[in-house]
Amino acid sequence: MSLVADHPILDPTLAPPFPKGALPVLRNPQLRKNVAHAIDVIQAKRARLVAEKTDWQQLRSAASDLRTHALENLGAYLQEFETRCTAAGGHVHWASDAAEARRIVLDLLRQENASEVIKIKTMTSAEIQLNPFLEACGVRVFETDLAEIILQLGEQEPSHIVVPALHINRSQVREIFARTMGLKDLSDDPHALTAAARTYLRRKFLDIPTAISGANFLIAETGAVAVVESEGNGRMCLTLPRTMITLAGIEKVLPRFQDLEIVLQLLARSATGERMNPYTSLWTGVTPGDGPQNFHVVLLDNGRSSILSKPRERQTLKCIRCAACMNACPVYRQTGGHAYGSVYPGPIGAILTPQLMQLHHAQSLPYASSLCGACYEVCPVKINIPEVLIDLRAQVTDQERRSLGRFLDPMYLGLRIANLIFSQAWLFHAAQFFGRFGLGLFTRKDGWIHSLPSVGAKWTQTRDLRGLPGQPFHSWWAARAKEAK
Amino acid sequence: MSVPVQSRQQILDRIRAATQSVAKPPAELSGAYAALPRPYVRQGRLPKDARIRLLIERLREYDAEVVESTPQDLPSAIAAQLAASGKRTFVAPPGLPAEWLVPGFDWKIDRGLATPEIEPAEGVLTAAACAIADSGTIVLHHSAAEGRRVITLLPDWHLCILFASQVVETLPEYFSRFQQPPTLATYISGPSATADIEMTRIKGVHGPRFLHVILVHDEV
Numbered sequence: 131m132s133l134v135a136d137h138p139i140l141d142p143t144l145a146p147p148f149p150k151g152a153l154p155v156l157r158n159p160q161l162r163k164n165v166a167h168a169i170d171v172i173q174a175k176r177a178r179l180v181a182e183k184t185d186w187q188q189l190r191s192a193a194s195d196l197r198t199h200a201l202e203n204l205g206a207y208l209q210e211f212e213t214r215c216t217a218a219g220g221h222v223h224w225a226s227d228a229a230e231a232r233r234i235v236l237d238l239l240r241q242e243n244a245s246e247v248i249k250i251k252t253m254t255s256a257e258i259q260l261n262p263f264l265e266a267c268g269v270r271v272f273e274t275d276l277a278e279i280i281l282q283l284g285e286q287e288p289s290h291i292v293v294p295a296l297h298i299n300r301s302q303v304r305e306i307f308a309r310t311m312g313l314k315d316l317s318d319d320p321h322a323l324t325a326a327a328r329t330y331l332r333r334k335f336l337d338i339p340t341a342i343s344g345a346n347f348l349i350a351e352t353g354a355v356a357v358v359e360s361e362g363n364g365r366m367c368l369t370l371p372r373t374m375i376t377l378a379g380i381e382k383v384l385p386r387f388q389d390l391e392i393v394l395q396l397l398a399r400s401a402t403g404e405r406m407n408p409y410t411s412l413w414t415g416v417t418p419g420d421g422p423q424n425f426h427v428v429l430l431d432n433g434r435s436s437i438l439s440k441p442r443e444r445q446t447l448k449c450i451r452c453a454a455c456m457n458a459c460p461v462y463r464q465t466g467g468h469a470y471g472s473v474y475p476g477p478i479g480a481i482l483t484p485q486l487m488q489l490h491h492a493q494s495l496p497y498a499s500s501l502c503g504a505c506y507e508v509c510p511v512k513i514n515i516p517e518v519l520i521d522l523r524a525q526v527t528d529q530e531r532r533s534l535g536r537f538l539d540p541m542y543l544g545l546r547i548a549n550l551i552f553s554q555a556w557l558f559h560a561a562q563f564f565g566r567f568g569l570g571l572f573t574r575k576d577g578w579i580h581s582l583p584s585v586g587a588k589w590t591q592t593r594d595l596r597g598l599p600g601q602p603f604h605s606w607w608a609a610r611a612k613e614a615k
Numbered sequence: 616m617s618v619p620v621q622s623r624q625q626i627l628d629r630i631r632a633a634t635q636s637v638a639k640p641p642a643e644l645s646g647a648y649a650a651l652p653r654p655y656v657r658q659g660r661l662p663k664d665a666r667i668r669l670l671i672e673r674l675r676e677y678d679a680e681v682v683e684s685t686p687q688d689l690p691s692a693i694a695a696q697l698a699a700s701g702k703r704t705f706v707a708p709p710g711l712p713a714e715w716l717v718p719g720f721d722w723k724i725d726r727g728l729a730t731p732e733i734e735p736a737e738g739v740l741t742a743a744a745c746a747i748a749d750s751g752t753i754v755l756h757h758s759a760a761e762g763r764r765v766i767t768l769l770p771d772w773h774l775c776i777l778f779a780s781q782v783v784e785t786l787p788e789y790f791s792r793f794q795q796p797p798t799l800a801t802y803i804s805g806p807s808a809t810a811d812i813e814m815t816r817i818k819g820v821h822g823p824r825f826l827h828v829i830l831v832h833d834e835v
Contacts, residue, residue, distance in 0.1 A: 136628065150735075167814070168814050170621060171810075171814035185654075185656045185789075188654040189655045192651070192652060192654060192655055192714060195651050199647065199648065199651055200637075203636040203639055203640055203644055203647075204630050204635055204638075205627055205630040205631050206638070206644055209631070218798070222633070224622045224623040226622045227620060272645075274821075276809045276811040276812070276820060280811070292810060293814070295811055295812075300812050300813050300815075303812055320812040320813065320815040321817055323692055323822055324809060324810055324812070324817045327820070328819075328820055332821075336731075336734065349796075351796065352796045352798075354763050359812075360809055361807055361808070361809045361820035361821050361822070362807035362822025363820065363821045365769065365801070367820075367822070368764070369764045369765045370730060380626065380630070387790070388790045391787040391788070392653075392655070394786060394802075395750075398804075404804070405749070406750035406751070406752050406802065406803050406820070407833070408677075408803065408804050408806065408807055408808050409801065409802070409803060409807070410801070410802040411764075411800070411801055412797070412800040412801070412802075413798070413799050414799070415798075417799055419727060419762055420757065420763045420765070421762065421764055421765075421797060429626070431626045431629070431814065435626060435629035435630050435633050436629070438629075438630060438633040438634060439629075439633035439634075439636075449648060473753075474670065475793050503700050540756050542782065543821070
């Protein structure tokens with residue numbers, strides 16, 4: 131049984147526009163229930179732990195200032211990171227775009243003669259669609275985060291950046307594990323399901339000598355990389371293999387080791403509603419006798435430097451990927467993640483994805499928001515998401531205004547005509563006259579219009595329209611003035 | 616290697632162009648960094664006893680087991696914990712005091728043990744670098760007394776010895792205590808856990824499922 135009606139596409143170049151992408155979820159009550167349940171749990175935990183932190187707002191503004199400073203001086207800090215990491219025995223590679231990053235990773239795997247690789251959950255690798263590429267090149271990829279295993283074995287797509295399988299419930303996980311691991315008698319108790327994953331992965335950790343990770347933070351001062359996680363699969367991948375390849379967006383850099391005191395206080399509380407995530411690992415290049423002896427970092431641009439060039443949009447790159455914005459978003463709550471047609475869903479996805487695509491794709495995403503501002507309020511690094519959304523909407527509109535296709539767009543034509551009518555009083559009065567006559571045909575006795583034909587139906591499908599009053603305001607006003615005399 | 620070098624230059628050029636109007640000149644960068652406001656709580660306010668109580672409370676919230684001891688009684692406290700675990704084979708890092716390796720158990724001292732030798736061990740005993748009361752976090756810098764990362768990862772049961780003098784209240788206090796950044800660090804806040812299935816918290820996915828702490832009152 132398929133869990134979703136249509137298989138979601140998380141490639142912004144191919145995904146349908148947001149309103150269309152949202153339909154399968156809106157029509158699937160089980161999916162909506164799963165999403166709402168998960169979000170309620172995280173939201174409640176987050177609210178409790180944020181409330182106990184008396185200096186939460188100060189931490190947020192310190193984090194915002196720190197991330198802004200790091201981005202404004204990104205060139206200097208990245209080069210410092212490169213120098214330190216190299217001095218500590220790491221190898222730093224630079225990838226302009228997704229294709230180059232994939233090629234670098236594949237070349238490194240080929241040098242190791244690796245036919246299998248274990249992976250720590252990384253959104254950046256999903257962004258560059260690394261897994262399907264490696265599989266196509268003959269490398270078997272084993273995800274090791276529990277949620278990622280569920281998705282990989284169930285051939286599903288992630289719908290959240292912190293809890294990627296939150297749209298799948300326990301009985302669905304049981305079905306996936308029972309089928310793919312050959313465990314007929316598996317129960318749907320989360321303990322049993324987790325134990326099954328532990329057993330399934332244990333040998334993989336011990337036997338596969340090559341691993342791929344993402345990075346939560348890169349430390350310029352020391353060349354260290356930080357990964358935060360809960361399960362210990364990250365520590366396994368960071369400790370047991372011979373070779374580690376870390377894929378990191380160029381924006382992940384922090385100036386100094388001490389800066390972790392700010393972001394680590396914010397990240398787990400915002401992401402999972404914990405005071406601190408169970409495991410945070412920090413390593414610097416290669417340590418003889420401890421952990422992988424070949425260490426590579428691939429620094430990925432893939433559109434980030436173009437975001438950096440725009441002063442208002444630059445703040446998008448402050449993101450530390452906590453997902454608090456999607457948990458707080460009333461739109462995400464209804465649609466889940468797949469509607470966004472990108473590995474980055476929710477409010478941050480709505481601003482990040484179109485920008486990573488340099489507005490060639492995903493133009494519907496800036497509209498996937500009610501602009502209520504809940505995302506900005508919870509963001510631990512104070513990204514003003516509504517501000518960027520509005521700015522992107524303006525850019526999308528400008529783009530449409532320049533295209534010839536605009537003359538076929540009823541919305542565009544309607545607004546042009548409205549513009550003309552509203553600028554001439556006599557036209558406005560004439561329109562009112564004809565409008566009252568025309569709409570009168572559809573107005574019921576109760577004074578409401580319940581359905582309109584043609585394009586008008588787009589409005590009345592989901593809401594009613596008040597019929598026009600018998601007398602327009604300006605003629606009532608004129609009559610009133612006459613009477614007073 | 617000409618292609619990657621080209622990308623490096625290309626990316627750095629793009630970043631330079633993008634940040635031209637805001638990037639600080641090299642001579643002013645450290646000054647600008649130092650001027651970043653840090654208005655959050657850096658120094659805790661709890662007296663020592665309350666700080667220790669808070670740590671114990673937080674560790675217990677994570678299902679870690681905590682007992683207290685004095686420096687004199689530490690070896691017998693270790694022996695009691697090991698005996699209560701019902702396990703026999705334990706890994707230990709090479710830098711532990713000899714009296715911690717209490718008799719009656721099979722000790723495997725990690726002087727470069729291969730993974731297959733560590734994997735079957737039932738438990739591990741280590742020291743720690745620091746602990747943060749506010750978040751219930753144990754910090755390992757993987758020194759000779761804390762061990763290589765692998766030994767606190769594969770065994771299912773971890774007994775960690777913490778001294779009261781190592782306990783700070785806030786995370787920023789930890790960072791000011793260690794001005795020299797460690798090359799390796801692991802921050803442990805409770806045993807391995809997941810909430811990936813319906814947000815139900817499950818203890819023990821891949822790391823040790825059982826975390827025991829002996830808190831040693833070494834300050835008067």
